[in-house]
Amino acid sequence: MAQKPQIIIIGAGFGGLLAAQTLAKADVEVTIIDRNNFHTFTPLLYQVATCALDASSVAYPVRSIFRDNHNVHFMLGDVTEIDHEGRSVTIKAGETSYQKWYDYLIFAVGSVTNYFGSKSAEEVAFGLKSAADAIRLRHHILRCFERAAWASDEQERDALTTLVAVGGGPVGLETAGALHELYNYVLKQEYDDRSPRLRARVILLEATDKLLAAYPASLQKSAAKQLESLGVEVLFNSMVEKVEPDSITLKDGRVIRTHTLVWSAGVKASPLVEKLDVTLNPKSARVPVEPTMQVIGRPHIYAIGDVAHLLDKKGQPYPMLIPAAMQQGELAGKNILRELANQPLMNFHYNDKGTMATIGRRRAVAWLYYKIELSGFLAWIVWLVFHLILLLGFRNRVVTFASWVWNYFTYDRSVRIIMDSEVTPRDNPATHRVPDPAPQDVVVAKA
């Protein structure tokens, strides 16, 4: 009996998962490799960061998803080498290295935060691309509030409770909105025992003169209006020049004192693309692929999602968005099966249903099929239903979704524990001292 065709999928994101689901019912052996044992539902990471959801609510064990598919295997580890001539992948799992051969490889490693070359931002700012990122940000915000509650220097206090998001795209908008809600509905009540009361500010920085660059002007304006109605300060034409642990300097010289900078200004293909040993597209730094999703010159390797560079009919690369990754993942799976069946391969056609962005509770904008413009409550409901459908696309999501809806509607923010030292260290020592301390008061001393 001939051995079944071996297919390796690197990356358990949306693209990799859809590819695996497409292949799961076929007569092939599939091995998914990821450095995490879970798939992350990234659209809700901002809710993990803002204490609304536990990480486990948006992170699903890959093994659970494929529990009933006995031809789908999972390996936890880091890919250290891809040998396209020998058709093998080397994986480091703990201290052990494994080499695994493939007939077809699906390369779906996704993207990382793009700091656009700013070293200081990379060191200090918080990305929001992974569950670990989200938990790190959550811990940091809570720690800042704890410090602010006892800080005696008023400027320092305000800096600790000033939260800045960079980037006027969908992620920046929803992060800024959620941060404001976290403060407004939860933290304000619990940190009001000190005098004067803590004042929290949420600021959104956008480099251009409008939010949501790809949207029509009416929705751009609506988004700005909805954000401001929430209480978020939107600063247009504001580019970050320098980031320090307790301040941001803008290009025009303005300084914002803050300890929390969330970087949602953009993403770029994962540095893992270099393991493929192909010439990347010089503009996008993504892997050039045929319309079949095969890597150019590497017919046994498919690249999909954020790492794949493919131009649409207008000559633009397909966007780094979840729906594109999912559809490409499905196509890669199908094309492998077609090749195994000696059928001609199919080309990618993007079924784009539009775009939307949520801006906190009961606020959103949606641009459906690039025709219908919605904003406010109606857009928010559409956003909700869309994410419900996406969530239910996987197994075992009902419980999760119920708890999510419950949290969302009850304003519950129960996930507010600070655990161990996961937080990226970015605190500078407080060196101020209150002169002439009165007994019964708190004295601040140098560490």
Added chain:
Amino acid sequence: MAQKPQIIIIGAGFGGLLAAQTLAKADVEVTIIDRNNFHTFTPLLYQVATCALDASSVAYPVRSIFRDNHNVHFMLGDVTEIDHEGRSVTIKAGETSYQKWYDYLIFAVGSVTNYFGSKSAEEVAFGLKSAADAIRLRHHILRCFERAAWASDEQERDALTTLVAVGGGPVGLETAGALHELYNYVLKQEYDDRSPRLRARVILLEATDKLLAAYPASLQKSAAKQLESLGVEVLFNSMVEKVEPDSITLKDGRVIRTHTLVWSAGVKASPLVEKLDVTLNPKSARVPVEPTMQVIGRPHIYAIGDVAHLLDKKGQPYPMLIPAAMQQGELAGKNILRELANQPLMNFHYNDKGTMATIGRRRAVAWLYYKIELSGFLAWIVWLVFHLILLLGFRNRVVTFASWVWNYFTYDRSVRIIMDSEVTPRDNPATHRVPDPAPQDVVVAKA
């Protein structure tokens, strides 16, 4: 206007929390200091460790609990010094040190895992005293199974899926039971794609010839029977001599190959007791207190719970159990208020309603009021109701409890994500190599 009496409570465990709740309605200012921003519902930590609950379900932010009590403040930090003559406490919060004066101090720092002097156990074994402990253990177990799924050495595979708990007390029993259920209801299904299948063993080691030393013989026997009916191997008269990352050597020379040793053999007072600068009881290493819970010779300091050494009518120190801590916390709060009102102080009387231990699903033993003996399903229901009542004693528990009951009854173990590098490193490099690798197979290579 005279300043309100300042009361500092160190520790937000059950004792500290009850003291704070007693004082919350009075005309005093209360400051709770803890190194975590949350109270931990420790009886359910084993469920966090075995993937049944998120840590946030058993850890409640202290600020949330006292959200409506504006005279109760919270400070996140480590106590570095207690000056009983100057009546002040020094707290290190991040890089800043604060000094805070008190009129009364309640010392409620609880206990830590007691390794009985075994250095090797302390280094390698997993305690189960804090939420961080529980998460560390959870990650470790899941990582072991991931490694076992691809390990080619059969002995090594078995060692990775052998889970050992030490100590035949209630914590050891419920941990062993829960570990077995985790494997039996969840992991077995998801790690069955490799051949031969993973075999998990759960072993409980007990130094004497019976479980639950304090219980009547009939319940001891019932507990052992229930554990074995579940599939747990109980080894009596088994004392741990030496612990290594991949094996345990018992006193009689037997060796158990395992990567996971859960240490539930006992607790001892937190090393923080030394900050009080009093002579500890030489036997218990706890702080000697008057029957009023005042530290002997330090009338302004109350010590409660696991740190307090006080003898009952039979001349035995009160047990290190939650009900004792809660009742002592309440008494300390009341006695401070009585002192402020110039009323005589009251002595501690322990209202002991009995003792119980759960042994996995639908299995438990209970000894109510030290008269009524229950075992099996009925005892389990009593355990459930009792913990429901305890949980509901605090704010905001309804949601948590609902999700807990849901998980419990649906056999759901959704919390199975391994996040970053929190896991205590205890993995030894795999150095074996499969000879003569066939293509399409996995080759193990040295790291």
